Amino acid sequence: MERPFLGFGLGLRTAHYEHVIENKPQVDWFEIISENYMIPGGKPLAHLDKIRQDYPMVMHGVSMSIGSTDPLNVDYLKKLKTLIDRVEPQWISDHLCWTAVNHVNSHDLLPLPYNEATISHIVDRIKQVQDTIGRQMLIENLSSYVTYNNSEMPEWDFVNEIAKRADCYILLDINNIFVSANNHHFEPQDYINGIDSDRVMQFHLAGHSYNGDMIIDTHDHDVCDPVWSLYEYALGRFGAVSTMIERDDNIPPFEELRQELAIAEKIAAKVLTPQQLHISNKSSLGVA
Amino acid sequence: MSDLHDMQQRFMDYLLDESTTIVDEIESTPMRSAKGRLDIYASAYRLRLKEAITTDYDKLALYLGDERFEKLMDLYIDKFPSHTTNLRYFSTHLPELIRDETDYAHIAEVYELACIERAFADSFDAKDLQFATIDDLAALPEQAWGTLSFKFQKSVQIIWLEHNSFPIWKALAEEHTPPKANKSSATAWILWRKSDLISHYRMLAPEEIAILALAMQGENFAVMCEKLLEFYNEQETPMKAIGFLQSWITEEMLAGFEY
Numbered sequence: 001m002e003r004p005f006l007g008f009g010l011g012l013r014t015a016h017y018e019h020v021i022e023n024k025p026q027v028d029w030f031e032i033i034s035e036n037y038m039i040p041g042g043k044p045l046a047h048l049d050k051i052r053q054d055y056p057m058v059m060h061g062v063s064m065s066i067g068s069t070d071p072l073n074v075d076y077l078k079k080l081k082t083l084i085d086r087v088e089p090q091w092i093s094d095h096l097c098w099t100a101v102n103h104v105n106s107h108d109l110l111p112l113p114y115n116e117a118t119i120s121h122i123v124d125r126i127k128q129v130q131d132t133i134g135r136q137m138l139i140e141n142l143s144s145y146v147t148y149n150n151s152e153m154p155e156w157d158f159v160n161e162i163a164k165r166a167d168c169y170i171l172l173d174i175n176n177i178f179v180s181a182n183n184h185h186f187e188p189q190d191y192i193n194g195i196d197s198d199r200v201m202q203f204h205l206a207g208h209s210y211n212g213d214m215i216i217d218t219h220d221h222d223v224c225d226p227v228w229s230l231y232e233y234a235l236g237r238f239g240a241v242s243t244m245i246e247r248d249d250n251i252p253p254f255e256e257l258r259q260e261l262a263i264a265e266k267i268a269a270k271v272l273t274p275q276q277l278h279i280s281n282k283s284s285l286g287v288a
Numbered sequence: 289m290s291d292l293h294d295m296q297q298r299f300m301d302y303l304l305d306e307s308t309t310i311v312d313e314i315e316s317t318p319m320r321s322a323k324g325r326l327d328i329y330a331s332a333y334r335l336r337l338k339e340a341i342t343t344d345y346d347k348l349a350l351y352l353g354d355e356r357f358e359k360l361m362d363l364y365i366d367k368f369p370s371h372t373t374n375l376r377y378f379s380t381h382l383p384e385l386i387r388d389e390t391d392y393a394h395i396a397e398v399y400e401l402a403c404i405e406r407a408f409a410d411s412f413d414a415k416d417l418q419f420a421t422i423d424d425l426a427a428l429p430e431q432a433w434g435t436l437s438f439k440f441q442k443s444v445q446i447i448w449l450e451h452n453s454f455p456i457w458k459a460l461a462e463e464h465t466p467p468k469a470n471k472s473s474a475t476a477w478i479l480w481r482k483s484d485l486i487s488h489y490r491m492l493a494p495e496e497i498a499i500l501a502l503a504m505q506g507e508n509f510a511v512m513c514e515k516l517l518e519f520y521n522e523q524e525t526p527m528k529a530i531g532f533l534q535s536w537i538t539e540e541m542l543a544g545f546e547y
Contacts (some may be wrong), residue, residue, distance in 0.1 A: 040415035046485055212320070
């Protein structure tokens with residue numbers, strides 16, 4: 001299938017609700033954190049509905065815990081489906097990680113061992129999720145700080161194999177590749193070269209922080225130059241991919257973030273042709 | 289998947305500070321030991337939960353000060369591991385912890401402040417229902433009044449306070465020095481969200497809380513009027529009852545009628 005291209009988006013954050021509603025700034029689309037709206041009612045949903053009228057959206061979750069050995073959380077999936085029906089997003093995504101075990105939630109994106117047993121486990125669960133929500137999903141690569149002794153393959157092979165066998169798509173976080181490359185001593189370009197181009201549906205960009213010589217995925221700074229370079233490299237490899245910037249802490253005024261997004265647009269214009277950058281967001285992904 | 293399950297449990301035990309056996313399953317590198325790498329997750333775990341608690345109880349945090357609030361959060365995180373997928377609901381048991389398991393049991397305004405903040409959080413994103421109007425009331429058929437009961441907005445919450453905790457909360461919200469805590473006779477407060485999506489609150493007079501409590505339990509209008517006879521004579525009671533009902537409607541507390 002031809003990859004839909006939404007253009008250049010931003011993460012929708014509470015601090016920017018009023019600016020977005022009042023000024024309708026020029027942004028191609030917004031990504032929402034699903035869990036922020038998996039609530040009964042009130043202001044967040046009212047703002048969401050208003051903003052959705054003017055912008056395409058995608059939904060990005062942090063709590064599906066697709067890699068957990070707990071049973072899939074049926075209540076969570078029901079609420080997710082309710083939100084999908086409300087937002088009608090272009091697509092939904094979550095992380096290739098686990099967040100809870102024995103029903104205790106870490107509220108963190110915890111890494112998995114990269115081996116065949118984990119792949120089989122996760123492929124089954126993604127298929128169940130896709131059956132439940134009636135559409136294909138995207139899985140995102142993590143920033144990670146540990147490697148398990150029983151990992152048997154590079155992360156990119158792990159991601160590819162799951163996407164292929166579960167018939168889902170990949171949300172490639174360029175900053176996460178940079179962070180993990182530093183923390184686990186691999187070349188970030190090897191990761192990008194190793195990913196199946198046909199499965200990549202979206203890019204994330206973000207800033208990070210240093211903890212000694214390790215890098216932590218904090219989303220509290222501007223995107224740094226090496227990550228912009230890696231983004232340029234990724235565009236050269238994959239072509240036009242819907243791109244957004246995540247900012248979750250130390251959040252600047254909206255227009256500052258918008259200017260940062262303009263850097264992504266400028267890089268894409270340098271690497272790709274206007275034909276490649278034609279926005280094609282008419283159909284939602286994989287809706288049955 | 290028992291290997292993966294056991295590994296995940298050992299990883300979680302590390303975050304919960306209960307066991308360090310997972311260390312042997314993680315690669316150490318010259319850059320950072322396995323323990324140093326796991327500690328990044330362990331620190332982030334507590335930090336994230338503390339951020340969630342502080343978001344929900346920011347006035348209490350101001351009232352207690354950094355050191356005491358930090359200690360309270362550590363106790364909460366140890367006693368109440370998260371069983372929710374949504375951080376929004378993680379801190380929901382903090383008032384009970386304060387009341388039942390801390391030295392603040394004898395400093396009642398601390399518990400009351402926590403109750404107020406939790407009520408605001410619960411009101412903020414309670415389910416949206418339509419708002420009943422005076423026209424809806426006027427359109428009720430005469431026979432409805434015999435069994436008429438009331439459906440309240442999901443955001444409506446009643447809080448009983450024995451201290452001047454709302455003035456304390458208000459001062460903290462406005463970044464003023466809070467008044468000294470004073471014990472008084474128990475008073476009821478109502479907190480609810482209007483159509484402007486903002487949560488409002490006010491004190492309830494004894495006669496109003498007496499019938500409001502009945503109305504919220506689903507008792508009908510006749511029972512409420514009977515209760516009001518404890519406060520007013522037979523002539524005054526029907527008009528007083530209608531007056532309360534009209535104010536609940538104009539203040540956007542009511543969602544509808546049942547009969």
